[in-house]
Amino acid sequence: MRIGELSARTGASRRSLRYYEQQGLLVSTRSPSGQRCYNDDHVQRVALIQTFLAAGMSTMSIAQMVPCMAEPTTAKALHALAVMNHERARLTSTIDSLTAAREALDHLIEVNRSFLANAADAA
Amino acid sequence: MRIGELSARTGASRRSLRYYEQQGLLVSTRSPSGQRCYNDDHVQRVALIQTFLAAGMSTMSIAQMVPCMAEPTTAKALHALAVMNHERARLTSTIDSLTAAREALDHLIEVNRSFLANAADAA
DNA sequence: CTTGCCCATGACATCGATGTGAGCGTTTAG
DNA sequence: CTAAACGCTCACATCGATGTCATGGGCAAG
The missing domain is CATH 1.20.5 (Single alpha-helices involved in coiled-coils or other helix-helix interfaces)
Known part of the structure; x- marks a missing residue:
């Protein structure tokens, strides 16, 4: 799925999703034209990120904790x-x-x- | 007491105490030369303000809740x-x-x- | 091909409590 | 009297997640 659908499924804005990626919380594969591609696992990951952000954690802490990407x-x-x-x-x-x-x-x-x-x- | 002592007793910076006053959370009497004067009650009030701020309440909410001043x-x-x-x-x-x-x-x-x-x- | 919608990046704005510094008066101890 | 320490106001800076706008490319249906 592309960013719009992930946004719809998670409630996170497209802006936020790009920001999460920029901060290293989320990784995406890219289509040949450069568009971000996600799968169902990403929905789960975003949900976790939202849980942690809602608890007042910083993106930096989350990036250190979640061995999401690597x-x-x-x-x-x-x-x-x-x-x-x-x-x-x-x-x-x-x-x-x-x-x-x-x-x-x-x-x-x-x-x-x-x-x-x-x-x-x-x- | 003046602002420095209240600051020392509560741990709130002078800057914060002036801000609380500006936002209507705290009232002070003034000396003839314009310096803020506080008493022991103010120490309690600041402690309450700190409790609420630490809980993520906005100064506006606190100002509406605490009938401190009037x-x-x-x-x-x-x-x-x-x-x-x-x-x-x-x-x-x-x-x-x-x-x-x-x-x-x-x-x-x-x-x-x-x-x-x-x-x-x-x- | 064109129209419409989605996406990409980058830059700037926002909010709220607080820090910081300038410029100037006040109080207090020596 | 003087100097140090304190207080006053005003103004600008900060942080972090997000909104918003600008500019431009991608893709599908007519």
């Missing part, structure tokens, strides 16, 4: 594993931050509800 | 409550995304470990 080497795998563990820790820490924020928010919501209840009583 | 009005409180519920849903959804990413990452880590184990066996 043959896996022991050295590469070791490096990838290091990055993965680092990113995993970051994810966990971010989840904790979000959870803390949500609790703070719940507290504010409570306070706000009380205020409104009191205002209603007074009226 | 007297609470019923209308304002209703609006704030709407924003809060919206932000809470966003937080929950983001937490879900992060959790999904972490699971995908765990899977990749597993695959990577297996590869390395096999490579070690082969050697």
Whole structure:
């Protein structure tokens, strides 16, 4: 399939797909005229990229982690594993931050509800 | 206290504190010469702002939620409550995304470990 | 062949929180 | 009084993923 179809299937814009390739997250074969050709595996790969990007990872981290394009080497795998563990820790820490924020928010919501209840009583 | 001390106590840069004020997240009284004056309450408020910013909320959302500066009005409180519920849903959804990413990452880590184990066996 | 749609590359714009630096007043310690 | 340290405002820079536009080539149906 060409870029338009991959875009339609994944929801990633053509612009983004080209950017992923430029950043080394995605490899494509090219038709004789230079157009990018993809297969079903690429759909999966893009889905994974989207998952990671949505989690706030940088394209650089993703490029280091996902041995998508090249043959896996022991050295590469070791490096990838290091990055993965680092990113995993970051994810966990971010989840904790979000959870803390949500609790703070719940507290504010409570306070706000009380205020409104009191205002209603007074009226 | 002046801005330097608040900065030291909260870890937010002076630049950030002025920005928070400009965005309506923080109010300060001014000395006759125009310098910002803060008290202990401001330390708490900045901590809350930091919690929310770290969770990816925009200053605009925070400004709408936190009735920091002005007297609470019923209308304002209703609006704030709407924003809060919206932000809470966003937080929950983001937490879900992060959790999904972490699971995908765990899977990749597993695959990577297996590869390395096999490579070690082969050697 | 031509029209219409898809694709390629490259350049510039965007958003939001923060860094940084200039130029100038204020406060405080010696 | 003076110098150091701090504060004020304004303006410009930054980062990263993406949008958008310009210019030009590729391909299929009429």
